[in-house]
Amino acid sequence: MNDVAIAGVAQTGHESRKDNMIYADMVFDVVTSALEDAGLTLDDIDSVVTVSNDFLDGRTISGMAVGDASGGQDKNISTVEGDGTFGAFYGLMRVLSGYGASIVVAHSKGSECDIRYVTNGMFDPIYQRLLGIEAISASAMQAGEYMQRYGVSEEQLAAVSVKNHGNARNNPYAHLPMDISIDDVMKSRPIADPLKKLDCGPVSDGAAAIIIASPEIAAKATSTPVWVKGVAHCAEDYMIGDRDLAVPVALKDAARRAYDMAGIKNPAEELDLVELYDAFSYMEPLWLEGLGLAEAGKGMSLLEKGVTTMEGSLPVNPSGGVLSSHPVLVAGLVRIIESVLQLRGQAGERQVKNATSALAHGINGPCGQSHCVWILNKDK
Amino acid sequence: MSTERNYDEQLTVKFTYPMPYRWSVGEHGSVFFNEIKKNRRFVGVRCPSCGMVYVPPRRVCGPCFRELDEIVPLTDEGTIVAFSTVNYPFLDPATGVQRPIPYTYGYIRLDGADNIFSHIINETDVSKIQVGMKVKAVFREPEQMQGNIQDIKHFDIIG
Numbered sequence: 001m002n003d004v005a006i007a008g009v010a011q012t013g014h015e016s017r018k019d020n021m022i023y024a025d026m027v028f029d030v031v032t033s034a035l036e037d038a039g040l041t042l043d044d045i046d047s048v049v050t051v052s053n054d055f056l057d058g059r060t061i062s063g064m065a066v067g068d069a070s071g072g073q074d075k076n077i078s079t080v081e082g083d084g085t086f087g088a089f090y091g092l093m094r095v096l097s098g099y100g101a102s103i104v105v106a107h108s109k110g111s112e113c114d115i116r117y118v119t120n121g122m123f124d125p126i127y128q129r130l131l132g133i134e135a136i137s138a139s140a141m142q143a144g145e146y147m148q149r150y151g152v153s154e155e156q157l158a159a160v161s162v163k164n165h166g167n168a169r170n171n172p173y174a175h176l177p178m179d180i181s182i183d184d185v186m187k188s189r190p191i192a193d194p195l196k197k198l199d200c201g202p203v204s205d206g207a208a209a210i211i212i213a214s215p216e217i218a219a220k221a222t223s224t225p226v227w228v229k230g231v232a233h234c235a236e237d238y239m240i241g242d243r244d245l246a247v248p249v250a251l252k253d254a255a256r257r258a259y260d261m262a263g264i265k266n267p268a269e270e271l272d273l274v275e276l277y278d279a280f281s282y283m284e285p286l287w288l289e290g291l292g293l294a295e296a297g298k299g300m301s302l303l304e305k306g307v308t309t310m311e312g313s314l315p316v317n318p319s320g321g322v323l324s325s326h327p328v329l330v331a332g333l334v335r336i337i338e339s340v341l342q343l344r345g346q347a348g349e350r351q352v353k354n355a356t357s358a359l360a361h362g363i364n365g366p367c368g369q370s371h372c373v374w375i376l377n378k379d380k
Numbered sequence: 381m382s383t384e385r386n387y388d389e390q391l392t393v394k395f396t397y398p399m400p401y402r403w404s405v406g407e408h409g410s411v412f413f414n415e416i417k418k419n420r421r422f423v424g425v426r427c428p429s430c431g432m433v434y435v436p437p438r439r440v441c442g443p444c445f446r447e448l449d450e451i452v453p454l455t456d457e458g459t460i461v462a463f464s465t466v467n468y469p470f471l472d473p474a475t476g477v478q479r480p481i482p483y484t485y486g487y488i489r490l491d492g493a494d495n496i497f498s499h500i501i502n503e504t505d506v507s508k509i510q511v512g513m514k515v516k517a518v519f520r521e522p523e524q525m526q527g528n529i530q531d532i533k534h535f536d537i538i539g
């Protein structure tokens with residue numbers, strides 16, 4: 001792949017209700033901050049990609065409503081309805097096709113809609129939707145299938161929640177920094193068996209923006225550029241009954257192609273940190289298996305051996321991940337932003353020492369129907 | 381064993397429940413509705429770069445990409461820029477029941493504003509409406525106001 005840099009990043013704090021902000025206000029804040037972070041102006045930008053979902057926002061063609069606030073006036077603006085990592089992929093493709101720089105900006109306010117209704121709307125209206133299935137119940141079945149297949153226990157998965165909520169204490173943007181124990185997770189309110197409240201990420205309001213730039217524009221920027229070394233996404237069947245939910249084949253495929261593009265032979269050794277989309281505790285080990293960092297059914301062993309803790313050789317979700325902050329759609333873009341901050345050495349209290357190579361991951365669709373994998377590096 | 385393939389009936393699944401939302405009005409929008417409630421008039425916001433006065437007020441001027449902060453008091457009057465008298469039935473999104481037809485939808489340039497506001501014009505006889513006519517807002521009584529667009533009942537033609 002030709003050289004492309006991430007030149008600017010910004011995110012809002014993530015919280016349960018941003019009462020004084022409309023979508024455009026949040027978008028304006030992060031776009032302005034990302035430009036400032038990059039030391040660029042709107043004159044350096046010729047492409048804008050917004051990320052939003054009409055059901056979440058409660059309006060048709062929701063991207064158009066943030067056109068002004070995203071800096072899209074008189075520019076080539078387009079919208080991705082999906083996770084922010086996929087919006088970033090589109091922004092990247094535009095730069096690779098000759099644009100100088102793309103702003104990619106995602107917003108969501110889970111507080112404004114009934115999120116159960118909205119995620120219920122993902123499912124087939126004739127065969128599934130009227131039964132009431134939505135993101136949590138679908139994921140609970142995936143968790144159950146994964147645990148049953150490989151003999152993973154609820155106590156084991158609870159350790160993921162303890163780690164990620166704990167890491168969030170070092171992240172000033174996190175929604176739910178928490179000092180909790182496995183016992184706290186086990187005793188938290190049952191949500192959908194086997195998931196308890198602390199196995200589930202919150203629903204957050206938030207926004208995030210990045211600037212993806214050609215080497216020419218990146219050279220004008222005053223920020224330290226972070227380089228995109230490999231990126232791929234892959235999807236599998238729409239109907240969850242057509243998939244093996246305990247084996248994320250789309251993630252395996254996306255990861256393999258991203259590693260190949262980045263020239264990564266041994267990801268466990270060559271990566272310094274991973275930011276992945278852990279909307280539920282079970283997702284972290286399952287996605288680590290998909291990423292080829294653990295064998296099938298052995299995802300939990302990484303945390304149990306200390307590999308994925310802040311002190312380990314491959315910290316996973318130093319930010320606290322999606323378990324501690326879940327602005328839907330925005331969360332994937334935040335994985336990229338957190339990786340960029342790490343590689344710049346600007347991650348503050350959550351900084352991973354000597355980080356040079358990072359993996360950021362996002363998902364779309366129920367139970368990780370599609371996955372997007374980014375490999376980022378400090379060096380070109 | 382064989383299966384009948386030629387059933388006569390093609391089926392439809394109906395879904396008729398609304399999705400609920402609670403949208404933040406935002407700081408600028410809250411000023412707009414509070415001003416209607418308190419002073420029975422409109423306010424706009426002026427762009428420090430291009431001078432455009434936008435109503436309702438918003439945070440960003442798109443062309444200038446500038447943050448807007450200067451709230452500008454306006455009156456309760458304006459001029460018709462375009463209108464249409466609507467004769468087809470449509471479920472009123474505010475009530476869920478059909479709105480009585482006909483009714484007239486209007487684009488109105490409020491005095492002192494540069495962009496166009498839209499609302500209902502209280503006249504359904506097309507021969508009595510013309511572009512360029514002056515209109516005046518009719519507000520709800522203060523105790524009935526809820527801080528939303530229906531605090532304005534409609535605009536009366538005044539000349």
Ligand SMILES: [Zn+2]
Binds near residue numbers: 428430432443444446
């Ligand atoms: Zn302006």
